[in-house]
Amino acid sequence: MKITVMSADEQFITLDVDPDELVENVKALLEVEMRVPLQQQQLLFNGNEIRNSDRLSALGIRDGDLVMMVSRASSSSASTNDLSFNPDGSAVNPGAFQQHVRRDSNMMTQLLQTDPEFAQLVLGNDLNRLQDLLRERHHQRSELRRRQEEELALLYADPFDVESQKKIEAAIRQKGIDENWAAALEHNPEAFARVVMLYVDMEVNGVPLKAFVDSGAQSTIISKSCAERCGLLRLLDQRYKGIAHGVGQSEILGRIHVAPIKIGNIFYPCSFMVLDAPNMEFLFGLDMLRKHQCIIDLKENVLRVGGGEVSVPFLQEKDIPTHFLDEERLSKQASGSGSVPESLGTKEKNDNLSTGGRSGATHGDTTQDPNFEAKVSKLVELGFGRDAVIQALKFFDGNEEQAAGYLFGG
Structure with a gap:
């Protein structure tokens, strides 16, 4: 494994050592590389001095960790404390740590290439963010060590022990999940973003509104309040009252058999189910999508109506009212795929x-x-x-x- 050693005179050196190496042997390497006698070296890890008889793995030192080295002959206890680290991984004196790293041109060049986030914080003026990053990296290393120790323990577990086998199975499954997650972050990062549903501008009976386009809903739906605003409640046929069953259920107040909707600059006849759903305004469902030969063109991000005679763009997220976010959930309850309206008269x-x-x-x-x-x-x-x-x-x-x-x- 590789560890980085930072000296009190702002020198950095990377050593390739065995995890079970004695601290005394590490000091011998440093004596050759940094010209500091072994007897004058004081090594610190997480703010604590480490003894010559200790082994690196026993101290919790892992690949990529940072070890401080000060000379007993030239350093005071105050400077030692300034360059040490707290148990949570943050620097005791972040300003001194930052200056040490800044003055080493070789180290800064390496950081800019391999860890630009850390390098930018070292070059910046936000010491609090630098401390947060040091803590975050310390936590990540601690979690990695914990997992490695668990995996190591499983290797030596009794193969005939049922509980051990369950733990091994869980570890293998989690490893597969982690690898799948890492692959998704690299190759499909947009999958972790919220998907904006499809809305278009329409007019219903001359009243402009934003229609939720949902090919997974059987029927086109309008809320009672929206139908009233559009002047259509007078046409409500209450013989079609009932309950719409989908993911959940919602009360059907009736049906409006035909009314004009304007998409682009062309009018089309449309029929609606009227639901008692105050948070769901207007949903353009599969029945009207099929009737008017609509095409959901995600490549061009438009809805084509009438086989392509009219094209209207889908709205961007900034153009969609925030309260419409509930509409997507309620529409599935009101008229989800496979929903069955139970009308009282039918x-x-x-x-x-x-x-x-x-x-x-x-x-x-x-x-x-x-x-x-x-x-x-x-x-x-x-x-x-x-x-x-x-x-x-x-x-x-x-x-x-x-x-x-x-x-x-x-």
């Missing part, structure tokens, strides 16, 4: 469409209707699955409008 329909019929009701064979296939094709073009369309038309005795209303509500 719950029985939801239960029985999966089985192809309704209890206690008899329907004619709607498939014999000569226009049946045309109705199926028309609804399929809106983005619904063929099987779901056929079941809906059967259930509503071929009534295209009622089947479409059910499919949009589902």
